Amino acid sequence: MDRSIEQQIAQWRAYVRRRQAIHGPDVEELEGHLRDQLQALSDVGLAGDEAFLVAVKRMGNLDALSREFARAHSERLWKQLVMASDGSDPSANRAPTEKLVAVCLAFAAAIAVKLPALFGIRWNDGGAMFYFRNASLFVFPLLTVYFLWKRGVGAARGLRLALPLAAGVLFANVFPFHKGGDTEVLTALHLPIALWLVVGIAYTGMRWFTGGGRMDFVRFSGELVIYYALLALGGGVLILFTLMLFESIGMHAQWLVRDWIVPCGAAGAVLIGSWLVEAKQSVIENMAPVLTRVFTPMFTVLLLVFLATMLVTGSLIDANVKREVLILLDLLLVLVLGLVLYAASARDPQAPPDLFDRLQLLLVVSALAVDAVALATIARRISLFGFTPNRVAALGENLILLVNLAWSAWLNARFVGGRGSFARLERWQMAYLPVYSGWAAIVVIVFPPLFGYR
Amino acid sequence: MDVGKDLVAASATPLVLAILAEGESYGYAIIKRVGELSGGELRWTDGMLYPVLHRLERQGHIAAKWSESESGRRRRYYRITREGRAQLEEQRRQWQVVDGAMRGLWMTAALA
Numbered sequence: 366m367d368r369s370i371e372q373q374i375a376q377w378r379a380y381v382r383r384r385q386a387i388h389g390p391d392v393e394e395l396e397g398h399l400r401d402q403l404q405a406l407s408d409v410g411l412a413g414d415e416a417f418l419v420a421v422k423r424m425g426n427l428d429a430l431s432r433e434f435a436r437a438h439s440e441r442l443w444k445q446l447v448m449a450s451d452g453s454d455p456s457a458n459r460a461p462t463e464k465l466v467a468v469c470l471a472f473a474a475a476i477a478v479k480l481p482a483l484f485g486i487r488w489n490d491g492g493a494m495f496y497f498r499n500a501s502l503f504v505f506p507l508l509t510v511y512f513l514w515k516r517g518v519g520a521a522r523g524l525r526l527a528l529p530l531a532a533g534v535l536f537a538n539v540f541p542f543h544k545g546g547d548t549e550v551l552t553a554l555h556l557p558i559a560l561w562l563v564v565g566i567a568y569t570g571m572r573w574f575t576g577g578g579r580m581d582f583v584r585f586s587g588e589l590v591i592y593y594a595l596l597a598l599g600g601g602v603l604i605l606f607t608l609m610l611f612e613s614i615g616m617h618a619q620w621l622v623r624d625w626i627v628p629c630g631a632a633g634a635v636l637i638g639s640w641l642v643e644a645k646q647s648v649i650e651n652m653a654p655v656l657t658r659v660f661t662p663m664f665t666v667l668l669l670v671f672l673a674t675m676l677v678t679g680s681l682i683d684a685n686v687k688r689e690v691l692i693l694l695d696l697l698l699v700l701v702l703g704l705v706l707y708a709a710s711a712r713d714p715q716a717p718p719d720l721f722d723r724l725q726l727l728l729v730v731s732a733l734a735v736d737a738v739a740l741a742t743i744a745r746r747i748s749l750f751g752f753t754p755n756r757v758a759a760l761g762e763n764l765i766l767l768v769n770l771a772w773s774a775w776l777n778a779r780f781v782g783g784r785g786s787f788a789r790l791e792r793w794q795m796a797y798l799p800v801y802s803g804w805a806a807i808v809v810i811v812f813p814p815l816f817g818y819r
Numbered sequence: 820m821d822v823g824k825d826l827v828a829a830s831a832t833p834l835v836l837a838i839l840a841e842g843e844s845y846g847y848a849i850i851k852r853v854g855e856l857s858g859g860e861l862r863w864t865d866g867m868l869y870p871v872l873h874r875l876e877r878q879g880h881i882a883a884k885w886s887e888s889e890s891g892r893r894r895r896y897y898r899i900t901r902e903g904r905a906q907l908e909e910q911r912r913q914w915q916v917v918d919g920a921m922r923g924l925w926m927t928a929a930l931a
Contacts, residue, residue, distance in 0.1 A: 397892055402847065429864075433866075788876075
């Protein structure tokens with residue numbers, strides 16, 4: 366092909382490259398198509414630039430094309446809001462309203478946290494466990510409302526989510542828990558996990574099982590944790606200055622910090638954080654995948670060294686501190702699962718397996734090995750000393766995570782071996798999400814009566 | 820006569836799956852095959868095929884790999900998977916229902 370055509374193709378390529386939804390390999394694929402088309406056209410006798418014009422015209426309007434690419438690859442949308450320029454997306458010109466709604470809901474959350482105090486339930490007056498059990502209930506309903514509003518879900522359909530939230534209120538407050546009992550702490554810890562699924566359903570606009578929004582919700586959750594940590598950091602500085610400034614004029618502001626700034630701030634920050642994640646997703650590169658990339662190799666090394674040490678020295682995990690060990694193991698598996706999930710959320714599902722995928726497989730397998738060794742020890746202890754609510758809850762979580770990671774490892778191994786697609790691993794992870802909430806709901810609903818509210 | 824936009828969009832998935840069921844292929848060849856099959860009456864905007872292919876790949880109905888073409892350039896070849904064949908079968912059943920219903924109506928219209 367002559368030089369001017371090559372130049373025109375190069376120009377066209379540069380022009381397509383600027384489309385954020387169309388990635389490098391896609392451009393190459395489209396360019397290949399263009400060249401095949403040019404060849405065919407010049408074979409039937411069209412001159413060079415005539416052929417080029419026809420071929421480009423047949424390729425279609427680039428705006429429409431990049432929109433289609435963005436639809437087919439929704440993970441690209443996450444970073445680049447190409448759909449916003451579509452005009453069909455009603456959220457494009459809702460930014461100011463949205464800010465107002467988010468701030469109002471944050472205030473509502475702050476007020477909700479202070480409401481029980483009107484009825485004499487105080488944090489430092491024996492009410493700490495009440496606040497602990499109900500922590501998620503102050504915030505999640507408002508967060509649910511925010512997403513229902515944002516996704517334009519009608520009130521009638523949205524009201525269906527009130528049922529699980531009401532059930533949460535019920536199970537957090539009707540059981541006659543023994544003071545300082547394990548089941549009460551378990552309820553407080555598990556209720557947020559169970560109800561997070563409700564927020565997720567609202568996030569996907571009531572289309573949890575049919576739409577492709579579940580991975581977006583996983584991304585959202587990770588980003589929210591990061592934004593929340595940043596907001597908490599800022600809050601800490603605010604508190605520090607509040608204390609110091611009033612101290613300097615001889616007044617004590619501890620009560621202000623304890624009764625107002627901390628509880629109201631902690632509740633409101635969830636709403637503000639969520640709004641920031643939603644609003645800034647196009648501005649800042651996602652952090653969760655970046656952290657994943659950094660820490661996956663480190664944790665892999667840690668686990669491998671730990672396994673090797675255990676093998677060489679022959680010292681097994683001490684099961685005498687059984688409760689702590691079980692919790693530690695659960696946290697380890699959660700962490701590994703998080704690394705797998707966030708790596709998946711940022712990955713191009715069509716890219717071939719690379720070194721990072723192999724590394725991740727190694728991480729999952731070594732975590733499974735550590736877990737298997739420890740579980741065997743603990744199972745023996747439980748068979749000797751019987752069940753407690755804590756042990757059963759932790760063991761259940763361990764099994765759920767173990768099943769997920771074992772199957773993930775299998776799918777990952779097939780993918781790395783070139784006999785499966787990455788999309789299957791992603792689908793498996795997404796299909797498994799409700800299991801966590803399901804188990805958490807069981808712990809909240811069944812465990813207290815089962816173990817006599819101890 | 821050109822086939823309408825909605826109908827083109829609706830028929831894209833079964834067409835691509837059916838063509839790939841004949842054997843491994845790539846974008847440009849798929850478009851050419853569609854042209855041949857429809858006598859040139861079913862016209863796609865060429866670029867639009869690729870998002871469709873990528874979506875099908877993502878759903879696991881087809882698999883893709885880069886390999887060298889006869890001209891020496893890299894080219895992305897697609898082939899149908901087992902799940903894709905099942906999906907094609909499902910699509911075939913659905914289209915037969917539509918086709919059957921329409922046929923009945925055309926017949927009555929022709930007799931009237």
